[in-house]
Structures are given as C-alpha cells and as structure tokens.
Amino acid sequence: MTIPGEEAARRLDEADPGHRHLFHVPPAEGGRYAEAAYLVGNSLGLPPRAVRADLLAELDAWATKGVTGHFTGPRPWVPYVRLLTAPSARLVGALPEETVVMNSLTVNLHLLMVSFYRPTAGRDRIVVEDAAFPSDSYAVRSQARHHGLDPDEVVVRLRPRPGEETLRTEDVVGYLEREGHRVALVLLGGINYLTGELLDIPAITEAGHRAGALVGWDLAHAVGNVPLALHDWGVDFAAWCTYKYLNSGPGALAGAFVHERHLADPAINRFEGWWGTDEATRFEMAPVSRPPATAEAWQISNPPVLAMAPIRTSLAIFDEVGMPALRARSLRLTGYLERLLDEIIPTRPLTVLTPRDPERRGCQLSVRVGAGGAAALTKRLAHEYGVLVDDREPDVIRLAPVPLYSTYHDCWRAVDALADLVAETGRG
Ligand SMILES: Cc1ncc(COP(=O)(O)O)c(C=O)c1O
CATH class of the missing domain: 3.40.640.10 (Type I PLP-dependent aspartate aminotransferase-like (Major domain))
Known part of the structure; x- marks a missing residue:
C-alpha cells in the first residue's frame, strides 16, 4: 500500500453506496481484492443483474410463440x-x-x-x-x-x-x-x-x-x-x-x-x-x-428484440435512480478521485487532461502518463492490482468512476496502484 486513506474510502462507501448491488462486477485478475476496481464503464458498462431474466423472457416468448410473438404477449415485438x-x-x-x-x-x-x-x-x-x-x-x-x-x-x-x-x-x-x-x-x-x-x-x-x-x-x-x-x-x-x-x-x-x-x-x-x-x-x-x-x-x-431487451432493463434503472441523483453522486465520486490523484501527481510525471471545473466534465478523468507508457501501465494495473482502466495510445489512461456502480474504494485502489507503479517504473 502506497497511499493512506483506505479506511476513509470504505467509510465513504458506507455513507454513499450507489447501486452496485444491481450489477455484476468482474473478478479481479490480480491483487488483494476479489472484485475488479472497474473504472472502464466509459468503454463498456457492467451488466445489470436483471438482464439475464429479461433476456430469457424474450427467448421464452420466441420459443413458445414463434412468429405470433410479434403481435401477442405482454411485450409484442413489433x-x-x-x-x-x-x-x-x-x-x-x-x-x-x-x-x-x-x-x-x-x-x-x-x-x-x-x-x-x-x-x-x-x-x-x-x-x-x-x-x-x-x-x-x-x-x-x-x-x-x-x-x-x-x-x-x-x-x-x-x-x-x-x-x-x-x-x-x-x-x-x-x-x-x-x-x-x-x-x-x-x-x-x-x-x-x-x-x-x-x-x-x-x-x-x-x-x-x-x-x-x-x-x-x-x-x-x-x-x-x-x-x-x-x-x-x-x-x-x-x-x-x-x-x-x-x-x-x-x-x-x-x-x-x-x-x-x-x-x-x-x-x-x-x-x-x-x-x-x-x-x-x-x-x-x-x-x-x-x-x-x-x-x-x-x-x-425491423429491430433485434433480443438486443433491445437489455436496454429496457438498463433504462429502468436510470428511471429508478434518476439523473439528478446520479449526477450528484458522480460529482462526489469524481471529485474524490481527483483529490487522490492530486496527492500523488506532484511527485510523479502525471497530468490530468480533463477540465478541473466539474461543470466541464462528466465522471471520466484522463491522465497523461508519459509517452508510450499507457498500454503497459494499463496492463499492469489490471494484472497486478485488479484495477481496470483503459488507455488511448500513446500516453493517456482514462479512469471513469461510474456513479451507478463504482465505489470510493475503487478510486482509492486505482490511485494507490498508480502511485505504486509509476514510482516503481522510475518515472517518478
Ligand atoms: C465518441 C464515440 N463515437 C463513436 C463511437 C463508435 O461507436 P459504434 O462502434 O457503436 O459505431 C465510439 C465508440 O466507442 C465513441 O466513443
């Protein structure tokens, strides 16, 4: 562990838990924690747990109704x-x-x-x-x-x-x-x-x-x-x-x-x-x-019903939570990630490219990590720490704490691992 604050991050999660329980979170590939710190919802969001049943319902409708499913049943396909x-x-x-x-x-x-x-x-x-x-x-x-x-x-x-x-x-x-x-x-x-x-x-x-x-x-x-x-x-x-x-x-x-x-x-x-x-x-x-x-x-x-079913499931979550509440949590979560990054940046060659004004950004923070280093760093974060971010060559990594399911602890893990790795590779 390189930076302090793990317990504080856990307390923040207790006070401001989000809706992680509604989603499947992938296991960590490496590191000390069971679940990945998933900060790549800006690339591919996580599956809502309810998707499986909603998708199966349409598969069952197809199996039991055949073509008549276009016009009958609780959710006709047309x-x-x-x-x-x-x-x-x-x-x-x-x-x-x-x-x-x-x-x-x-x-x-x-x-x-x-x-x-x-x-x-x-x-x-x-x-x-x-x-x-x-x-x-x-x-x-x-x-x-x-x-x-x-x-x-x-x-x-x-x-x-x-x-x-x-x-x-x-x-x-x-x-x-x-x-x-x-x-x-x-x-x-x-x-x-x-x-x-x-x-x-x-x-x-x-x-x-x-x-x-x-x-x-x-x-x-x-x-x-x-x-x-x-x-x-x-x-x-x-x-x-x-x-x-x-x-x-x-x-x-x-x-x-x-x-x-x-x-x-x-x-x-x-x-x-x-x-x-x-x-x-x-x-x-x-x-x-x-x-x-x-x-x-x-x-x-004519649109693919099996592809529309997960969208229906997912949009229902947005309706339930509401964008105002999501945006409010997003501001808190990304602000927290930014403060942690600012603790390690002065001693390392890292720069936040994203505007510092919260009104000029969403949840994603992009960090310049040094030429040619983004892909290697991203791999090590995943394999050694179970922290999933993504990279855009040659030198940018993107961290997106998604307000529906990301946690303060995910943010802490990302910055802790980054501090460890950037120092370790001698770029500090
Ligand atoms: C900003 C933006 N535009 C367009 C695309 C392309 O999307 P698609 O492959 O769904 O056409 C992407 C994909 O990530 C994107 O991020």
Missing part, C-alpha cells in the same frame, strides 16, 4: 422499440417523438447526416473536433466524398489553443462567428472520448444556428453520464450508443434524436426502409413509404 422510447427521451431531455433506438452509433450518425448534411456552393463545411473519435472522423470524411467534395477541404478540425488540452467554448463560438457562413454542419462530441471534456452544448448549438448551420452531437460519452436537455437546447440531431454508461451490452443498439421542428419537414431526405413507414399501414406492403412525423421515420429495418 412495437417493442417503443418500450425504450420514453426512458431514452427522459435521459437526453427530449420529447418521446424525437427519440428512437436503432442500429449502432456510427450508422445513426451516417443516417442523420444523410438528412442534415446538405452542402451547397459556399456552405459546405463540416466542423468537428481535431480529437474527434476516429469513427466520427471517417464518417464525416466519407459523407463529404459522398457529395463529391474533398474531405481535406470541407472537414474543419477545431484544435485547442497551443499548450492547452481542451477546446474553449469561446473559441468554437468565435470560429462560428467568423467562418460560420461557410459551415453546413457542426458535429461534435458532447463529452470528448479522449479528454473527458464536456462541451457547452447549448452555447455551441446556439452559435451554430446564429451562423445558419445545423448542429448535431455524438453523445456516446455524455448520455447517462451528465444531464442533457436536447429539446430545450434546440439541438438539431444527436446519436449515442448504449454500451457505455447505459450498460446495455457489447455492441448494443444506439439511440437517435431529431428535434421536433424537423420531424414533419418535407424538405428533409432520409434513407428509407419498411420500419420507417407508419406502423398502422406498414403491413399493407405499399410501394411508397408513409413516414410518421416522429424520429421512428429514420428506422430502416
């Missing part, structure tokens, strides 16, 4: 997706008709860009962060090519100021004030996957609109992590995955949001399939789609 709509809408601050669960995240971003990236001569730019998640980068570049445009010309990557790690809202807004007349679409991560920075979604959305652009958000790292109010903020569209903070399983389906003002706009084009036509007439098998004025119009195929 309208099943709607069981996910209201809880998803509550999480992102949307009207139910603005929200749908379908596909995966990058697919949804593409489908939404089909509708909302409409370049014209003189207004063809797509603004992203330089540190955008690679999939988003590839998606916007391929959308540009799809329109016959050169991605190197039209994709604008916003960088932090020299010597700074994160974007300043005033710089994004400043860019949009100067160059916004050439911008067709702003597509940013609500919380940046690498730095953990929470952007000012309402301020940037408003600036984009003032410039005449449309504004969409990738909320992979924001949904279930920070409170969102997409409808009131006037966001044009958004998409998110459900396998990180929403704990719905590896490769789980994604969510999509389209603002009410676009839902009945006949000028908006979509890629269509039979699930995007009005449910009341879907089985008339008509050759021309009649999409409803809801986000469901963006659906293409």
Whole structure:
C-alpha cells in the first residue's frame, strides 16, 4: 500500500453506496481484492443483474410463440422499440417523438447526416473536433466524398489553443462567428472520448444556428453520464450508443434524436426502409413509404428484440435512480478521485487532461502518463492490482468512476496502484 486513506474510502462507501448491488462486477485478475476496481464503464458498462431474466423472457416468448410473438404477449415485438422510447427521451431531455433506438452509433450518425448534411456552393463545411473519435472522423470524411467534395477541404478540425488540452467554448463560438457562413454542419462530441471534456452544448448549438448551420452531437460519452436537455437546447440531431454508461451490452443498439421542428419537414431526405413507414399501414406492403412525423421515420429495418431487451432493463434503472441523483453522486465520486490523484501527481510525471471545473466534465478523468507508457501501465494495473482502466495510445489512461456502480474504494485502489507503479517504473 502506497497511499493512506483506505479506511476513509470504505467509510465513504458506507455513507454513499450507489447501486452496485444491481450489477455484476468482474473478478479481479490480480491483487488483494476479489472484485475488479472497474473504472472502464466509459468503454463498456457492467451488466445489470436483471438482464439475464429479461433476456430469457424474450427467448421464452420466441420459443413458445414463434412468429405470433410479434403481435401477442405482454411485450409484442413489433412495437417493442417503443418500450425504450420514453426512458431514452427522459435521459437526453427530449420529447418521446424525437427519440428512437436503432442500429449502432456510427450508422445513426451516417443516417442523420444523410438528412442534415446538405452542402451547397459556399456552405459546405463540416466542423468537428481535431480529437474527434476516429469513427466520427471517417464518417464525416466519407459523407463529404459522398457529395463529391474533398474531405481535406470541407472537414474543419477545431484544435485547442497551443499548450492547452481542451477546446474553449469561446473559441468554437468565435470560429462560428467568423467562418460560420461557410459551415453546413457542426458535429461534435458532447463529452470528448479522449479528454473527458464536456462541451457547452447549448452555447455551441446556439452559435451554430446564429451562423445558419445545423448542429448535431455524438453523445456516446455524455448520455447517462451528465444531464442533457436536447429539446430545450434546440439541438438539431444527436446519436449515442448504449454500451457505455447505459450498460446495455457489447455492441448494443444506439439511440437517435431529431428535434421536433424537423420531424414533419418535407424538405428533409432520409434513407428509407419498411420500419420507417407508419406502423398502422406498414403491413399493407405499399410501394411508397408513409413516414410518421416522429424520429421512428429514420428506422430502416425491423429491430433485434433480443438486443433491445437489455436496454429496457438498463433504462429502468436510470428511471429508478434518476439523473439528478446520479449526477450528484458522480460529482462526489469524481471529485474524490481527483483529490487522490492530486496527492500523488506532484511527485510523479502525471497530468490530468480533463477540465478541473466539474461543470466541464462528466465522471471520466484522463491522465497523461508519459509517452508510450499507457498500454503497459494499463496492463499492469489490471494484472497486478485488479484495477481496470483503459488507455488511448500513446500516453493517456482514462479512469471513469461510474456513479451507478463504482465505489470510493475503487478510486482509492486505482490511485494507490498508480502511485505504486509509476514510482516503481522510475518515472517518478
Ligand atoms: C465518441 C464515440 N463515437 C463513436 C463511437 C463508435 O461507436 P459504434 O462502434 O457503436 O459505431 C465510439 C465508440 O466507442 C465513441 O466513443
């Protein structure tokens, strides 16, 4: 043990226990404790214990009903997706008709860009962060090519100021004030996957609109992590995955949001399939789609019920706990992790990249650990201490104490192990 405070961490867990009992926590690969200190819910959330029974219920329905399960039973499969709509809408601050669960995240971003990236001569730019998640980068570049445009010309990557790690809202807004007349679409991560920075979604959305652009958000790292109010903020569209903070399983389906003002706009084009036509007439098998004025119009195929079942289970937990309580615990837990890190940082070559203002971040703290050291350090943390964090090459590790199930003791273990390892490898 390198740092003090283990008993204090245990007392904090007693006073502020979270909802760990609702989840399976993997065993530790190494170290003195039975369970892993799981700080990678920003990558893959843990399984709610109730998922197994809920998933088995749908398997049983399939076994006992066959095809009739589409229309009969307590949760018929044709309208099943709607069981996910209201809880998803509550999480992102949307009207139910603005929200749908379908596909995966990058697919949804593409489908939404089909509708909302409409370049014209003189207004063809797509603004992203330089540190955008690679999939988003590839998606916007391929959308540009799809329109016959050169991605190197039209994709604008916003960088932090020299010597700074994160974007300043005033710089994004400043860019949009100067160059916004050439911008067709702003597509940013609500919380940046690498730095953990929470952007000012309402301020940037408003600036984009003032410039005449449309504004969409990738909320992979924001949904279930920070409170969102997409409808009131006037966001044009958004998409998110459900396998990180929403704990719905590896490769789980994604969510999509389209603002009410676009839902009945006949000028908006979509890629269509039979699930995007009005449910009341879907089985008339008509050759021309009649999409409803809801986000469901963006659906293409009939969705996988077995993949939706865990999302239903997981969203019920969010409804039970509520985002305000989760965010409050998240602020306490991440603040505690930050204070522990600050005790060991002065004597070690570690830097927190994430903004220090809790209002500008969610639960994740990203730490720069020295060039080339992130992957090796991550492995040793797991194998020797049972502490699961993840790394982004070359030099960043990410620690995300998830307010639903992470503990103060997990945070203490992570910093204790980090102190041990960084000193031990001579980088201190
Ligand atoms: C910010 C962000 N965007 C997009 C993706 C890609 O998600 P998917 O593979 O579900 O399309 C990820 C995956 O981790 C992500 O973190």
